Amino acid sequence: MKKQIEVVAAVIKKDNKYFAAQRKDQGELARKWEFPGGKVEPGETHQEALAREIKEELNVEIKVTDFLTTVVHEYNSFIITLHAYFAEYVSGEFKPNEHLDTKFLTKEEMADYDFAAADLPIIEKL
Numbered sequence: 822m823k824k825q826i827e828v829v830a831a832v833i834k835k836d837n838k839y840f841a842a843q844r845k846d847q848g849e850l851a852r853k854w855e856f857p858g859g860k861v862e863p864g865e866t867h868q869e870a871l872a873r874e875i876k877e878e879l880n881v882e883i884k885v886t887d888f889l890t891t892v893v894h895e896y897n898s899f900i901i902t903l904h905a906y907f908a909e910y911v912s913g914e915f916k917p918n919e920h921l922d923t924k925f926l927t928k929e930e931m932a933d934y935d936f937a938a939a940d941l942p943i944i945e946k947l
Contacts, residue, residue, distance in 0.1 A: 823895070823898065823900050824897050824898070824899040824900070825834065825899070825900045825901075825902070826860065826869040826899055826900070826901050826902070826929075827860065827861050827869050827901075827902045827904075828858055828859055828860050828901060828902070828903050828904070828938070829858045829859070829861055829867045829871045829874070829903075829904045829905075829906065830849070830855070830857065830858035830871075830903055830904070830905045830906070830943065831855050831856060831857055831858050831871050831874075831875055831883060831885070831905075831906060831907075831908040831947070832889055832906065832907050832908065833857075833875075833883060833907075833909070834907065834909075834922075835910060835925055836865075836925075837891050837927060837929075838925035838926055838927050839856075839925065839926055839927075839928070839947065840856070840857065840915075840923065840924075840925055841854050841856065841857075841859045841919070841923065841924055841925075841931065841934065842854065842855060842878075842917060842919075842920040842922070842923045843855075843919075843920055843921045843922040843923070844920060844921070844937070845920065845921055846921065848874065849896055849897055849898055849899075850896070850912050850937050851920065852935070853913055853935055853936060853937040854931075854935060854937070854940070855936065855937045855940050856929050856935065856936045856940055856943060857874070857875060857877070857878055857879060857920070857923075858870075858871055858874050858903075859874035859878065860874075862946070863928065868885040868906070868912055869910060871883070871906060871908065872884075872885060875908070876913075876919055876920075877918065878917065878919045878920070879913075879915055879916065879917055879918070879920075879923070880908060880912050880913050880914060880915065880916040880918065881909040881911070881912065881913035881915055881941075882910075882912045883904050883908040883909060883910060883911055884908060884909045884911050885907075885908045885945065886907045886908060886909055887906065888905075888906055888907075889905040889906055889943065890904075890905050890942065890943060891903065891904050891905070892905070892939050892940075892942045892943065893928050894938055894939035896938070896939075897917045900918055901939050902944075903939045903940075903943075903944045905946075921937050923937065928947045929934045931944050931946055
């Protein structure tokens with residue numbers, strides 16, 4: 822039976838562009854682009870998990886605002902339930918600790934990047 826993972830992702834918008842991050846070069850999703858976030862710890866709300874993960878991964882504070890969508894996607898080795906939320910940048914300097922690269926992209930520019938499959942339905946909703 823495949824491992825089931827529940828994660829949250831932040832859709833951070835600035836000047837009509839959205840923040841995207843490129844995963845490290847390992848695992849099934851190596852080098853794929855994604856909306857940043859991570860696993861929900863026991864006892865955390867989605868919003869708390871997202872604020873903590875973004876602080877840990879990118880060194881910035883965000884304010885989680887509106888729920889966007891939930892995506893369930895089956896990869897080769899696991900099943901992911903991804904809850905995406907809009908978030909506002911609050912403070913700090915974007916310094917990726919967990920990613921190879923980061924960019925602010927328009928929805929149109931995202932077509933030129935290799936996004937993880939679970940993130941594609943999020944792009945559709947933007």
